[in-house]
Amino acid sequence: MKLTIDYTRLFKNSGYFIVFLVIVSAIFKLCLHFFPGATIIKLNTFFYLGTEKNLPSLFSALQLWFAAAILFILSAVKFSAKDKYRFHWAILGIVFLFLGYDEWKSMHEKLNNYLHDHFHFHGVFFLAWVIPACLFLVFLGIFFLRFLFALPVKTRRRIIIAAGIFLGGAVGLEMLESIFVEKNGGDIGIPVVAMIHLEEFMEMFGITYFIYALFEFMFEVGARETKFELIIKSSDNVVVPDHKADLIIRSVKHLTFYGKAVDKK
Numbered sequence: 001m002k003l004t005i006d007y008t009r010l011f012k013n014s015g016y017f018i019v020f021l022v023i024v025s026a027i028f029k030l031c032l033h034f035f036p037g038a039t040i041i042k043l044n045t046f047f048y049l050g051t052e053k054n055l056p057s058l059f060s061a062l063q064l065w066f067a068a069a070i071l072f073i074l075s076a077v078k079f080s081a082k083d084k085y086r087f088h089w090a091i092l093g094i095v096f097l098f099l100g101y102d103e104w105k106s107m108h109e110k111l112n113n114y115l116h117d118h119f120h121f122h123g124v125f126f127l128a129w130v131i132p133a134c135l136f137l138v139f140l141g142i143f144f145l146r147f148l149f150a151l152p153v154k155t156r157r158r159i160i161i162a163a164g165i166f167l168g169g170a171v172g173l174e175m176l177e178s179i180f181v182e183k184n185g186g187d188i189g190i191p192v193v194a195m196i197h198l199e200e201f202m203e204m205f206g207i208t209y210f211i212y213a214l215f216e217f218m219f220e221v222g223a224r225e226t227k228f229e230l231i232i233k234s235s236d237n238v239v240v241p242d243h244k245a246d247l248i249i250r251s252v253k254h255l256t257f258y259g260k261a262v263d264k265k
Helices: 007-034 038-047 055-080 086-105 107-119 130-143 145-150 153-183 190-220
Strands: 002-006 228-234 239-241 254-261
Touching (some): 002 007, 007 038, 007 190, 055 086, 055 190, 086 107, 130 153, 145 153, 153 190
Antiparallel strands (some): 002 254, 228 239, 228 254
């Protein structure tokens, strides 16, 4: 196994790309208002942050699936070590797999239509999918509470910040949008378009920061008692071998991993 990751550069480049997506989406949405031609319509559909199955939604889905892959790797390490919270890592990975699927397929929009048609919610719950989402979040919060406080302080703080940014956009701004959408009879006006861009920015950046937090956890803390023997080579070619087949991850920003499966003694 050979893996080279510069996660600080990954974090920065992801941030630049997110800003690019937001700016381009806003530009074509504005152009659509003044120059509603066929080409502009196609470009707006491809770049608009409020549309499913286009470039921004694909990027968001890939972000969530990438986070899920990292969580499954951590879960495998924790299962190898028979860690107390190994199932929590795996369940969190499954949650992110589902979030990625929902981002691509917009399942929450279908749920929203069903709830709105059958129960006619109003106000902040006009976009009614946030109701089961909030209930699910409460359940997850209770389930992962001990797991969260078992993490190192720095990692815990980063994950809380990432979750706050992501949920503030995905749920908080969505509830605020509900008021404007209902007031306008379901039409999306300029305030809602602006909130959609801010919402999507917060979601994408929140996941980017969460991925960064996971890499920081892996590289700063590490996870011992694994069935992989790793040699860590930093960017300045200083090789740090492991001992007793433990997975030892150093706090180095540019790392090359060489590993092979070994039998635990």
